[in-house]
Amino acid sequence: QGIPGCPKVKMGTAGDYFRKLEQTVKDSRYLPKWVGELYLEYHRGTYTSMAKNKRYNRKSEFLYQDTEFLSSLAMLFGREYPQQFINQGWETILLNQFHDIIPGSSIREVYEDSTKQYEEIIGVGKELVNKATEGIGAQIDLKEQSVVVYNTLAFNRDDIVTFEVPSDVTYPCIVDDKGQMLPCQVVEGEDGKRSAIFFAHGLPPKGYKAFTLQDRKVDWDMSMKVSSTHLENEYFSVEIDDKGTFTSIFDKANMREVLQAGQRGNQIQAFEDKPMRHDNWDIDIYYQEKMWEVDEVEKVEVLEHGPIRSRVRIQKKFMDSTIIQNIYMYKDIPRIDFDTYIDWKEDDVVLKAAFPVDVHSDKATYEIQFGNVERPTHWNTSWDYARFEVCAHKWADLSEEGFGVSLLNDCKYGHDIKDGVMRITLLKCGKYPNPVADREEHRFIYSIYSHSGDWRDGGTVKMGYQLNVPIYARVEQPHKGTLPSALSMIGVNCDNVIIETVKKAEDSNDLIIRMYECYNKRTDVKVAFFKPLLKVVECNMMEKAIQPVDVQENTFSFQIKPYEIKTFKLTV
Structure with a gap:
């Protein structure tokens, strides 16, 4: 019967409630509208807590996107699409994105299972x-021993390729499709095996390209300069002090110093972290x-000086x-990478890397999903003040008219940028509810990428993808096949539209094919496939036809609208 003076309660479903609410407020001029993000002024530590788990998440997401694309390409050439295994993988990834797992606020046993x-x-x-690339590679017509390189990104890619050197090759040498020899540098692979790297130009979007592998000793150009205090290539000149920090990053292309006068870059900063409530x-x-x-x-040493890249290792206590950092500078990439290993044994500390950059701007740009x-x-205001720690995915950027600096990463999410100081949060080690949070080994990469113009002009979106998404390479023996030496499955005609997903339909x-617009720009898009299309249907994310x-x-x-997500179903 209800209580006099109190609202009447009626049992029903959530769907019924929201349908009734929609009718109640429809076309009401009094209904408030919020523009912009809903920033939660709380739980900022969840961007960083349990860093190893967050790294697993990032790597797994990209791995299974790559698996979907490569398996789709192999399916078009007669291979079976492993839908059951891919779906099981995604279900596990999504399970571990559950609250409180991915925020880093679960108990210790959860992360042991995770x-x-x-x-x-x-x-x-x-x-x-491996099965997908093996199936594709077996059908490529190769006249000589080759390295077949797979680019899973949806744009032309110029990047470093790593491959395992066959035991019968002493001096690996790469020859491209124009007969030009490409510099090759022998390095130690992740598994300790003998590997080599070379810089590949023009890797086709969502496709592959074969390079001839020869055994030939060549004296390559060694124009990069490297020592324990100085790194230099055609893009940067870097000075390193006795604290292992950068006293200068001079951008040669833009003819200006990246760092603020008298300041030092790549400072590793440790802060006492004892929040009033909720440690992790x-x-x-x-x-x-x-x-x-x-x-x-403790130690600074030069570990690599080659025609492709140079490496200085700095070890700190x-x-x-x-903390061990391998600082990489490249012959052909305008980016400085900080490949970092940490054996962490502390509690109640937030660890950050800081770069005070000489850029004037009252706003910074941070990548989010799509x-x-x-x-x-x-x-200036309490709302500005509250955003002292913010989240981003692959990059954060600070730009003024004509110049900017992007701070990239391969598995970090916490950032703060104030008064020109760009910082990325590396670790946060609270003690509740997990008393040993982040007391373990960590591996991650963050990078400095300075550019002309803003982040759009500088190509920060693509550079962020290149840091995060690996190139896959296989050495193939000569054999006959029906496929050409290079192929692009699908691509678009504009830089601001990113094809993220290529997969087999569920049913x-x-x-x-799923893509999104990333420049806030309304654009006429043309998509090109590598073979004739029988039918194309625009659909929603549940793959239902629109x-x-x-x-x-x-x-x-x-036509795609600013920041719009589009999904299409292609019948081949």
Whole structure:
């Protein structure tokens, strides 16, 4: 009967409630509208807590996207698509994105289980990639021993390729499709096996390209300069001090210093982290009151000086923990990588890397899922002040008119940018509910990428993908086949549209193609496929048809709105 003066309660379903609510507020001019992100002024530590788990997540997501694409390409050439194994992998990835697992706020036993699950699906994913590339490679017409390189990204890629050197090859030498010899550098592979690297130009979008592998000794150009205090290539000149930090990063292309005058880059900063509540959930703003620079350098040594890349290793000590950074500079890539290993043994510490850059801007741009957002670089208001720690995916960028700096990463999410100081949060080690949070070994990469113009002009989106998405390479013996030496499965005619997903449809042998717009730019898009298309249907993310799309042989066109996500089903 209800209580007089109180609202009446009626049992029903959530669907019924929201349908009734929709009718109640429909066309109401009093209904408030929010524009922009809904920033939660709380739980900022969840961007960073349990860093190893977050790394597993990032690597697994990209691995299974790559698996879907390569398996789809192999399916078009007669191979079976391993849908059951791919779906099982995604289900495990999604399970571990559950609250509180991925935020880093679960108990210790959860992460023991999670680690086992991630390692299992990563093993399965790598095996599926190997089967797909093996199946494709076996059908390529190769007249000589070759390195077949697979680019799973949807744009032309110029990047470094790593391959395992066959035992019968003493001096690996790469020859491209124009007969030009490419510099090759022998390095130690991740598994300790003898590997080699070379810089490949023009890897086709969502496709492959074969390079001839020869055994020939060549004296390559060694124009890069490297020592324990100085690194230099055609893009940068870097000075390193006795604390292992950069006192100068001079951008040769833009003829300007990247760092603020008198400041040092790549400072590793340790802060006391004792939030008032929720150890592994929160970072409170007063963490900045107590900071120690990690500057106890134990060793600096040059480990590589070759025609493709140079490497300086810096080893530091912080209390009982060890931090080892391999700093890479490349002959043909305008980016500096900090490949980092940490054996961490501390509690109640937030660890950051800082770059005070000489860029004037009152806002910074941060990548999020399928887009990016701008946030202030000042604390003018309480809302600005509250965003002292923000999240980003593969990159954060600070740009002024004509010049900018991007801070890239391969598995980190916490950032702060204020007064020109760009910082990325590396570790956060609270003690509740997991008393040993982050007390383990960590591996990650972050990078500095300076560019002309803003992040759009500088190609930061593509550079972020290149840091995160590996190139796959297989050495193939000569054999006959029906496939050409280079092939692009699918591509678009514009830089601001990224094809993220290529997979088999859940309920048919059609292909699902998902893409998004990343520049906030309305664009007329043309998609080109490598063979004639029978039918194209625009669909939603559940792969349900919305409307047919006109097809012109192997292409179709449409308009995409700013930051819009589009999904299409292709019948080949």
